[in-house]
Amino acid sequence: MAFPPLSPLSPLLIVQVGTPPDVIRHPFGDLPDWYCRALKRSRDSVTVVRVFEGEALPPPDASRVAIITGSWSMVTDLHPWSEATAQWIRDAMEVQMPLFGVCYGHQLMAHALGGRVDYHALGREVGCRTIRLLPDAGNDALLEGWPSTFPAHLTHEQSIIELPPGARVLAYSDHDEHQIVRYGPNAVSTQFHPEFTPEISAACINRSVDALRGEGKDPEAMLRALEETHEATRLLRRFVDSFCYAPS
Template sequence: MSLSALFLLQTGSPPQSLRTTYGDLPEWFASALGRPADTIRIIRVFDGERLPPPDAGTAAIITGSWSMVTDREPWSEALGDWIREAMALDAPVFGVCYGHQLMADALGGQVDFHPGGREIGSQTISLLADAVEDPLLAGSPRSFTAQLTHLQTVIAPPPGARVLARSEHDAHQILRYGPNAISTQFHPEFTPEIMAGVIRSRIDALHQEGRDPEALLTSVQEAPFPGQLLRDFLASRTI
């Protein structure tokens, strides 16, 4: 199927300290996708920019955020409505972190703070049995490294969603909602440098939680597969 455009539905922006060093989310995603930023239409949903009507001929990536789904911010609730409309059209949608949680919430799942607390750093993701037959994941490595940072999680997937991967900390790392809709709790757009920058930005909170930021920084590593997954999502489409 040939698609007319790629939307990046931006649900937040990094703190200034991260933006100064690494740029904003559109730059992170453009780099991960290996395409110029001007080939992606950026919709700053969190800033109140109007959402275009969903279209089966347009792919959308929903980004991570520094907000929480359970805050029920008006822009987020409007994006939830958009997700339901997009699903009714079988439009191609890929959700990341906040986008992952919001897709699950919008489609009838449950999102809340993870009972085990924060997941952060370079972590191992394990594919589950259903991933073997998934069109995007078939032939993928059974486990791989991914970059993560989140406090909230998908507590219960929506009806009909297929759980395709987990980590030791989180049981719902990849969800498949339909033939063209999938989401990841992990961040395919993060480089190791960005992951380290995020950890440094959370040092005080990590100390308060009894975590060791230096150990987390030492364990940061390359995580090439998640970026490939994002690119493969668009690979069969001409945009």
């Protein structure tokens, strides 16, 4: 790996940009709980800033690692809290703070750095889909030795339509060409959800059954296709562990 670990005390910051609907949050917990379970970390070992509720982010710090979560909002709504977070991302890139964006966080990073986000022409991408690495993606430090294909959970309506200057695509799906994007030596994002379990993915599908059927999709087939997505989760864990030691 090309990423040297920082101090064993390097804290993990979760930039929370939304919260699940009650029907999903009540059985599975809030987004920070999902990330802590995926990372095998205790809830009290991370700092959570709920920017969607107006909480202020700390100044960007290269000795911290930040995960920018998914949301049930849309980047194109340009909410004041979202635009303030976009500015924070730009400032964090200036100091090379380690950043990992997921879904909304993936799109917000692209938006913040000069890309374009909008609704996908093919509609929403939901369920368990195959992620495919581009031929040279194995040369990236984060993806060294990675399988060329792996399953991942997705649920999104908007996508990165145009990449920011200098960004590099590392993986795609049949639906979305921007599944893993690198923005710099310490900044990566995924359109898919490495923190999801099949149960969380099923809850998202069940919540959108009518909309999915209206788009000609088969929710029952999506539910049958759900599976564990260990490689997707391991990618998030590898990124975080590249910069801060796992807590004892």
